[in-house]
Amino acid sequence: MFTRILAVSSVCLFTTSTLALAAATAEDADRIKASLQTYLGSEPGVVAVTPDGDDYVITLDAMPYLIKLKASGFEVSLDQTVLRARPLGNGQWSVSQSGPYSLSWKAEGISSMDAKVAALDWNGTFDENLFAFLESTMAIKGMTVSQVIDDPQNKIKTSAASSIESWTASSKSQASATGTVDSEGTSEFSGITTVNKSEMPPEMMAAGMPNFSYTATAAGGQYLSAIKGFKSRQVMELLAWFVAHPTKEEIVRDQAALKQKIAAALPLWDNLNTNGKFQNVAVSTSVGNFTVASGGSGVTLSGATKSGSFGETFGISGLTIPGGLAPPWTEGLIPSDFNIDFTFDGFDLEAPAKLFLAQVDFAKDPPLPPNAGLLFLPAFAPSNTIHVSLKDGAITAPAYQIAYDGNMTINLSGLPTGKANIRMTGLEDVLAKVQAAAATDPTAQQAMGGLVAFKGFGKAQADGSLLWAIEVTPDAKVLVNGLDVSAMTGMAPPPQQ
Numbered sequence: 001m002f003t004r005i006l007a008v009s010s011v012c013l014f015t016t017s018t019l020a021l022a023a024a025t026a027e028d029a030d031r032i033k034a035s036l037q038t039y040l041g042s043e044p045g046v047v048a049v050t051p052d053g054d055d056y057v058i059t060l061d062a063m064p065y066l067i068k069l070k071a072s073g074f075e076v077s078l079d080q081t082v083l084r085a086r087p088l089g090n091g092q093w094s095v096s097q098s099g100p101y102s103l104s105w106k107a108e109g110i111s112s113m114d115a116k117v118a119a120l121d122w123n124g125t126f127d128e129n130l131f132a133f134l135e136s137t138m139a140i141k142g143m144t145v146s147q148v149i150d151d152p153q154n155k156i157k158t159s160a161a162s163s164i165e166s167w168t169a170s171s172k173s174q175a176s177a178t179g180t181v182d183s184e185g186t187s188e189f190s191g192i193t194t195v196n197k198s199e200m201p202p203e204m205m206a207a208g209m210p211n212f213s214y215t216a217t218a219a220g221g222q223y224l225s226a227i228k229g230f231k232s233r234q235v236m237e238l239l240a241w242f243v244a245h246p247t248k249e250e251i252v253r254d255q256a257a258l259k260q261k262i263a264a265a266l267p268l269w270d271n272l273n274t275n276g277k278f279q280n281v282a283v284s285t286s287v288g289n290f291t292v293a294s295g296g297s298g299v300t301l302s303g304a305t306k307s308g309s310f311g312e313t314f315g316i317s318g319l320t321i322p323g324g325l326a327p328p329w330t331e332g333l334i335p336s337d338f339n340i341d342f343t344f345d346g347f348d349l350e351a352p353a354k355l356f357l358a359q360v361d362f363a364k365d366p367p368l369p370p371n372a373g374l375l376f377l378p379a380f381a382p383s384n385t386i387h388v389s390l391k392d393g394a395i396t397a398p399a400y401q402i403a404y405d406g407n408m409t410i411n412l413s414g415l416p417t418g419k420a421n422i423r424m425t426g427l428e429d430v431l432a433k434v435q436a437a438a439a440t441d442p443t444a445q446q447a448m449g450g451l452v453a454f455k456g457f458g459k460a461q462a463d464g465s466l467l468w469a470i471e472v473t474p475d476a477k478v479l480v481n482g483l484d485v486s487a488m489t490g491m492a493p494p495p496q497q
Contacts, residue, residue: 024051032056032085038240041065058083078103091128098122111149118142124171131232132173132181140167155201165191180270181230187223192278212286219280229270229303238265252363259357266353267303274299275313288322300343308349315339315394329437329444333430337396346387346409351379377412386410390420399433400426408472415476422468427455457481 033049040047040060048059059082066076079102086094098121106112117140124136143164150157171185197213205211238261245251251258275298283290295316302309317337326334359372378384386409393404406420431451437444457480458466471479478486 023054024056026051029056032058036060037243039236039243041243041246052084054086056085058085073108074105075108076103076105085126088125092134093126093128094123095126095133096123109150110152111147113145113147115145116143127173130173130175130181131236132183132230133171134173136169136171138167138169141165143167154204156204157199158196159199160194160196162192162194164189176229178229181232182226182228183230184226185224188220189218189222190220192218192221210286214283214285216281216283218278218282221276221278223274223276225272225274227269227272229267231265231268234261234265235268237261248362255362258362259360263354263357267305267350269303270305271303272299272301285322287325290322291318291320292316293318302349304349304353306348306350307345308347309343309345311341311343313339313341317396327437327441327443329433329441332399333397333433335395335397337394339392339394341390341392343389343391344386345389346383346385347381348379351382352376355379381412384412386412388418397426399429400424406470415472417472417474419472420470422470423461423465424458424468425463425465427451427458427466431455457483457485 029049029051033047036047036049036058043064045064046061048061050057050059059080061080062078063076063080066078069076079100082097082099084096088094099119101117101120102115104112104114119141120138121140122136122138124133126132127134144162146159146161148157148159167187167189169185169187171183173181173183176182194216195213196216197211199211200209241258241261242251245254245258275296277294277296278292279294281292281295296313297315298311298313300309300311315338319334319336321334355372355375356368359369359375360367388408388410390404390406395402395404401424403423404421406418408416408418408420410416431448434444434448434451438448454468455466458468459481461467467481469479469481471477473479476486477484
């Protein structure tokens, strides 16, 4: 969160002047202030720039804007962002910030939040021509966040407190061949703790719903991000346009120019990728302790391009659960590792964006025609389908291993079609364990019936595994290793009249 605050504050720095390598002057300080106000507004007290030797001290204060929210029952308080900037020549600037930082807000009767950083050390090199930091580094010590949520509907009060002992980050950017920005960044965390408590109202406790609390810790984590083809200059120009048109009347009057600015900023970026990992997680609850040795998640997202795509991965390894939470016969059957990796693609994000700009009229209420929604779906999915792929799927327990992959086409006006493969080793061990428990445990008896049927559809492979090759055909048939099981799945086509 604080990284974003710093980046947004700092990336707005300089756009109109490249100052000489000389002692800072009051005249140039005024020029920098005017440039900043292009993006942050001219509200008195928000931007201040003063010369200090060879540096310019830039103070950014959002409180003159935020104090206006107090009348609506919402209060916000945050420290000023104080930056030191020094011109390096060629449109580049050295920018730094240090010291503690705090942020808090309160919505009366709903929620409150308080965040603090004990020590912050951040610096980078900003390039006016690129509208980005060529490089930056950050180190944070002692970050804490406390939050209270009072749900006015169900009257549940939730309190959460989190802390991070250390957080370091670095980033690099460069111009792409098309003049946009390619950036990548890394972050590392250590000493993460979260304490959460939910307090139920008396009537819910009387109905058998007790208070719930947990404490979670993680030894550390890493986060990687990369963005290709980011249109930083056009995005900043769009921000400047809104600052110059603060009222609805001004936006309506000049909406043709707004549409041009939005069109120029599209597709915003070409590709965005994020990937996070964590190690040694422990969660303590009233029912016992859960642990995870390691895990991670990632997201890929295209910009507003014709080749739209969205993908996500998530996985953990070394999961343990409290003893007694599951029946004794499930020992060795509960997964300790699993992974999912899916991608949606085959849709168009460029055409709907252009259609929106062509249809919208901010002078009207609503701004889009009543039938506009009927046009967006064909623009989004011109072939009336979306493709879904699964890869590297895995579920692992001490007694077995399952791997899966697949490809499916979602028909927006009909049934899906596609193929998937499930491979398993260790099914015989699972059957033996469940069969032994089935003599005395009804839940094991129910599981046994499903497992026997599951095995019956499997096809033995040379490596000793079983394969279930699943296909959903255009005529609504479901085949498992070539055997039609449509009637069992409820997808059998209706009988011919």
